[in-house]
Amino acid sequence: MYRTMLENQTKIFAVAPMIDWTDRHCRFFHRQLSQRAVLYTEMVVADGIIHGDRDRLLGFDQAEHPVALQLGGSEPAKLAEAVRLAAPFGYDEINLNVGCPSDRVQSGAFGACLMREPELVGACVAAMKAVSAVPVTVKCRIGVDEQDPEIALRDLARAVIDAGADAVWVHARKAWLDGLSPKENRDIPPLDYDIVYRLKQEYCNVFIGINGGIADLNQALEHLNHVDGVMLGRAAYHNAALLAEVDRRIYGMDVPDVDWDAVRDTMMAYAAEHMASGGRLGHVTRHMVGLFQGVRGARRFRQILSTDAVRPGAGPEVIAAAFAEIDFADLTAAAA
Structure with a gap:
């Protein structure tokens, strides 16, 4: 294709x-x-x-x-x-x-x-x-x-x-x-x-x-x-x-809005699998830091992913904690 x-x-x-x-x-x-x-x-x-x-x-x-x-x-x-x-x-x-x-x-x-x-x-x-x-x-x-x-x-x-x-x-x-x-x-x-x-x-x-x-x-x-x-x-x-x-x-597809809960859960599962194979949480979360630029809660989201993810013992729950800081109503309004 x-x-x-x-x-x-x-x-x-x-x-x-x-x-x-x-x-x-x-x-x-x-x-x-x-x-x-x-x-x-x-x-x-x-x-x-x-x-x-x-x-x-x-x-x-x-x-x-x-x-x-x-x-x-x-x-x-x-x-x-x-x-x-x-x-x-x-x-x-x-x-x-x-x-x-x-x-x-x-x-x-x-x-x-x-x-x-x-x-x-x-x-x-x-x-x-x-x-x-x-x-x-x-x-x-x-x-x-x-x-x-x-x-x-x-x-x-x-x-x-x-x-x-x-x-x-x-x-x-x-x-x-x-x-x-x-x-x-x-x-x-x-x-x-x-x-x-x-x-x-x-x-x-x-x-x-x-x-x-x-x-x-x-x-x-x-x-x-x-x-x-x-x-x-x-x-x-x-x-x-x-x-x-x-x-x-760009592609003109009739697609639903992104399910941010699904994104969070998928990335948590992916990070868990990566860590189980010997990787570090920060290998995954460092790429997610800029996800919600300009949205209420983004500053705290960045802080959590940048600092908590590299602490000893940190696990995929850090991703959930970061997502919990985001005002998704503000994200929806920004997209509109």
């Missing part, structure tokens, strides 16, 4: 891949709020999959579907091997990272610095496509450092589309690898949404998605007038309640 959505350029809403944030616990939590949002893993380095603990790096709950694996790497053979090894886990999409500006990514000669090597990225995509039974996509910037985005983005898109990429997701900012920190690269380079719109006009038969600085679903819907997909990162993470409206507003 997901491949058909890409091929038919069906409108898609996705939660962006974010290092240290979109782990399996985050994705399971987000799935309780939206049936249809596409969820992405953190970037996983191809070498890690080849040489590391694949169950730890790639394992996920089947409830997370549709879920995409984002890979980092710049060697076609290694990326193809990583795709082959990841296949049994059953991801719905494999995405190549050509946008991350972090120091550790640059030291490995992949991520955003690959914007300078479009033909190499094309070779990577071709190698991944040759061994993948699911769509292979690319997430990129509009350029890096002194590159002209009009040239850099077009060259990158041409190379990966010619290589068979099923979709191109564009973070509509440059990455300044020389002079800005990864955090600054998320905010300081100016956004240029129009260049992504023009890319879509040029490749009208290819799925083109947009990312970067999108704050809410109203903005997401506006972008979907111009492109096929919209991807939210920090906005979805820090205010996860907006995901509760995705199925209705």
Whole structure:
């Protein structure tokens, strides 16, 4: 079904891949709020999959579907091997990272610095496509450092589309690898949404998605007038309640309002299972802290999940205590 959505350029809403944030616990939590949002893993380095603990790096709950694996790497053979090894886990999409500006990514000669090597990225995509039974996509910037985005983005898109990429997701900012920190690269380079719109006009038969600085679903819907997909990162993470409206507003589904008691109970059961297998409560609750931004009781909700969840002996009941602080009437009024 997901491949058909890409091929038919069906409108898609996705939660962006974010290092240290979109782990399996985050994705399971987000799935309780939206049936249809596409969820992405953190970037996983191809070498890690080849040489590391694949169950730890790639394992996920089947409830997370549709879920995409984002890979980092710049060697076609290694990326193809990583795709082959990841296949049994059953991801719905494999995405190549050509946008991350972090120091550790640059030291490995992949991520955003690959914007300078479009033909190499094309070779990577071709190698991944040759061994993948699911769509292979690319997430990129509009350029890096002194590159002209009009040239850099077009060259990158041409190379990966010619290589068979099923979709191109564009973070509509440059990455300044020389002079800005990864955090600054998320905010300081100016956004240029129009260049992504023009890319879509040029490749009208290819799925083109947009990312970067999108704050809410109203903005997401506006972008979907111009492109096929919209991807939210920090906005979805820090205010996860907006995901509760995705199925209705983005996908037009006739769905009931979120049953917050069911969300609470599901996350309590999930946390209990995680702890029984040796995990910590905080692994789960840290992703829930921003759920009720702006709602009465949210400050206390955050305090409980941030402090009580890490105390010795803390159990899933902490989640129930946090939810008990929320004024759900205020949440309903805010949504309306």
